[in-house]
Amino acid sequence: MIGEPMPDPRRSIIDNLNQQLDAFFGAGKSVQVIPSGVSADAPFFGTNSHQLKLRAERDKLAPAVRAEAAKGVVASVAAKNLRMHVKRVTLIAQENGFRFADNP
Template identity: 70%
Template sequence: MIGVPMVNPKDAVIADLNRQIDAFYGAGKKAQVIPSGVGVDGPFNGTTAHHERLRAQRDKLAPSVRAEAAKGVVASVAAKNLGMHIKRVMLIAQENGFKFADTP
């Protein structure tokens, strides 16, 4: 109606949500804690065929990355020498348990 103040939609949604929460806990139900990365419809993180193929590719590159680390170079130099992105080099090193030098 004209001249009558409208109810704030945000307040109406908050009031409805609070009513539903009170009804949920009032019925004796408890909230569940779902770990991060776990979904109802999807698999656990890193278990799809795509992730497995990517991991297999990184495993093939691991010996060359390990050889660069054994030379005592930093990750950025190793990435440049291998023609890879530094994040990929660091991920391969992390997955395979070796580290690069801190300073050149």
């Protein structure tokens, strides 16, 4: 009602949490320690759907990059010929296990 002091919302939340903790431990339950980085619900790092989509696109480009590498050119020349960034060309080569020439 008007004029009555309102209870402190922060204090009521803390009291409620303490009651829940007392009920949990009072029922004989215990705390489970989960190691850092372990989760059953999350995918492994780097294996989400977006990463898989990007990898599929790079796999489609791999034969053309392999053909450039077979010509004996360096990565920068292959990237220029394929109209790609040199980092993408080197990533495709690394993922597919082939190398470019060291000297043109």
